[in-house]
Amino acid sequence: MTASHDVLVIGGGGAGLRAAIAVAETNPRLRVAIVSKVYPMRSHTVSAEGGAAGVAADDDSLDEHAYDTVSGSDWLCDQDAVEAFVHEAPRELLRLEHWGCPWSRQPDGHIAVRAFGGMKKKRTWFAADRTGFHMLHTLFQTVLSFPEIVRYDEWYVTKLLVDDGRTYGVVAIDLATGRTETITASAVIVCTGGCGRVYPFTTNANIKTGDGMALAYRAGAPLKDMEFVQYHPTGLPFTGILITEAARAEGGWLLNKDGYRYLQDYDLGKPEPTPVMRSMELGPRDRLSQAFVHEQAKGRTIDTPYGPIVHLDLRHLGAELIDAKLPFVRELCSKYQNIDPVTELVPVRPVVHYMMGGIHTDIHGATPIQGLFAAGEVACVSINGANRLGSNSLPECLVFGARAGRAAALFAGLYGGRIPPAVMAQGRDEEDRLERELTRHLDGRERIADIRTEMQITMENGSGIYRDRDSMVKAFDELQELQARFADAAIDDHSRTFNTELVALLELSFMLDVAESIITCALHREESRGAHQRTDFPARDDERFLAHSLVQREPDRAGRRVRYLPVTITRWPPGERVYGR
Amino acid sequence: MTTRRRPAAEPLLWLLFSAGGMIAALLVPILLFLFGVAFPLDLLTPPDHAHLLAVLRNPITRLVLFGLCALALFHWAHRFRYTLYDGLQLKRFSVVIILFCYGGAVVGSIISAYLLLTVG
Amino acid sequence: MADEITLEVVRYRPELRIEPVVQSYQVPLREHWAILDGLTYIKDHLDGTLSFRWSCRMGICGSCGMTVNGDPQLTCATFLTDYAPGPVRVEPLRNFPVIRDLVVDIGDFMDKLPTVKPWVIRDVDSPVEEGEYLQTPEELDEYKQFSMCINCMLCYSACPVYALEPHFLGPAAIALAQRYNLDSRDEGASEREDILSSPEGIWACTFVGECSAACPKDVDPAAAIQRYKLTAATQAIKNFLLPRGAR
């Protein structure tokens, strides 16, 4: 069976919904559709807590936001992209305000902004500490007002159809019925988010399995800067549930087992009773997570059944502030940790949170494959470089979702038309393959969960907060082995109706590819920068590596190739990252 | 989208139901306690006839009692209608139920008006 | 504390049987383990054929609503130890057609949601260049509670009216309409009036109140509906008493 659209968006989160609206607004005649493996309001944008950065205050400027972002990225971002980003972010956030997003307000009715890590000024818009939830639902409900936007809810895309360097659509499974379908489109926008589930301990939802990255990678698109994996310094032990950076921005402290604000030992400034911008607890996430590892090495963390922890102290903030600005933090602590942050210390540890890397795109969201666009966490423009600043990712979804939507609309308007027969054949082949996946593993011996767990442990050991060549080579070999074992993975479930095991199998296969790309890029980058810290190459090396790594499959799919693309520098030459002084 | 039929009666019936529910909640417990339980069981001495008649002859009393009777009956009518719909799943007989319930309330209101107007 | 607990999972497999059957599994009983952790344990280690939805496991995405020992719950926010020594019965959400095992079809809600126009409607849209629509914290508080809905469907599962009257718009959809009606930036209340005041709208509700009891986010849809009844009734009286032009 086939369906046909002009623009097809894969993923119904912040970037995907914004992109779909942009398409509909740019050219209302285009037939635009969103394919998502979950209902859009279940997308992982929903879990974002702290806020969305966009210059709003009188004492702030676009240049300062740009500089914070550039220095936060350890100079690995593209500065033209950052300039476009900081320029358009406030406008996008305002647009969301017009669509009904319940932003927190000042007493006079203007938007309120809060401090955030690595930002010199208060510029983070927030809706209490459920910012992502409110943004997602606002976008989703706004999408409902566009009847021309068609949705394929709970459809899982398994393949991008690419022929001769141009994309023509996807093959997807309707989960409820198990039906596979070729959905053609003149332009495809990938907005599937990140891949935190490649790691064992992550804030990411179960659905964050790097599908879009793997789809593009398999279709021949390069992935960029995949070695940069952000560890958020404050996740709850066991669950990995995120405790937002806003908790520290509102004045929370990080304490080691002696009750000591240990960040002062790591060149992050002096402890002050109230928060100081770009200092101490308001430093960037990479530096804070690294500081934790050093504390652990010094034996100053606290051991628990769920690993070593430090404490986040919010007690001095008082119940009133916590209820007004951090109600979700209080709810999460009480539900999942049985503690009340008003009176008790919150146990936290670093947790995999975000992929700086992703599908290589230009500042319009276009990938090297014609007609293929990407936006949001799945893409790498790059504005995040080696380390993303907290609250830059939500506006990134909006700014680059909208840009990709406009570019895709333009592309589809110009280059619509006939689908080559080879593409339809590809579609049929993929449908056949899925049919085989459903039955071929009848006699398999490996369990999906076992391979997945081993992959996650391999990734943590091989490319955690600190890496070195030996650990990564070992991890790479283990991944090869896991790929081989995957071929022998069994599935118990051969039903066509809502077969979540088949989805888990396909997700695992995507994750294995993404994991491989992460390790490959990390091995090749012989320096330390931002979130990529190598004990065997502890210094930043601008001479060799002030460049994006691009990893791409060889056409025969057997090997992979890494090359480097110079970073775009417009106004801020590489310098030292200074925090707290 | 098609414009839906907006029932004209439903808001009015709901208001009557609500007003009846409120007045019943406020006034019925004490009245029922006194005349239904306390006096019959001799927990309290019932008032003599002359006193009650005097109270009843007061136009304010009669107005209040009429309001209580009529609204309470409409409260019953509305609530009982939905109890039959949902509790016994009888919605298919809705025409009969509506006639019985609201018709009953109308007849009851007329009777109470008559009785209150003809107080000796 | 015993180290295992029994999960009695009600399973419906359309290919195999007409009626759902109960299947029991032994899962580890550990502190901090949610019902959902028990289910993923089954899926990963005992029986890969068990189907259920889940995603964020922090009570915000709304995927994992199920019926636990008769009550509608988010299984990621309901803990095994609270049900010890068990057994715990896990069923799909009530009042929805079951697609498979613990997966229900919420298409009905997804179809109804757009009919209440849950988006900002303005007579005249101001360009974003003119800045934000001002809204004081007090004005925000007017609708904030009703904006907390995560569409988890627990309220529909708890609502007997929805069970008996499938055309009923239902608690979450009405609460979301009220969320926009009460938003100081919105001017679309009159456009939502027809659908909300229809027999399938607020008037179908008999104020059982179970939606609000079930809501994991304290949205209180029952209150939204009652408030709208009062608004609609007052409006109806006004319409009746006042000539058309004076409204």
Added chain:
Amino acid sequence: MSLYHRPIPLFWWLERRSYLVFVLRELSSVFVAWFVVYLLLLINAVSGGSAEYERFLDRSGQWWLVTINVIALVFVLLHAVTWFGLAPKAIVVRLRGRRVPPPLIAAAHYAAWLVLSAVIAWVILR
């Protein structure tokens, strides 16, 4: 795709305690209506003169009538308590721009109940 629709039992409200309480709450309306009938009989008796009134008082002492009235009183109290509990959800009162907290509105209802009951008792028993 064949969906499974769970059948709804006729007495679905026996499945959950809260549903049962709901149906009992709704049934309280029958006893409210019964009270109106009883009240009208009383009014009729008072109108009919002293003897008629005495006869009414005698009859009202019959065991079955007292039983009905005790049950009715329980239901009417259930009605009053649930009504005052739910009223704050529908009624939003603002004083000087601030929303009055719902528990306060409920408390106001109880206060009104108390005062009115006292007034009625005083008028009748005076």
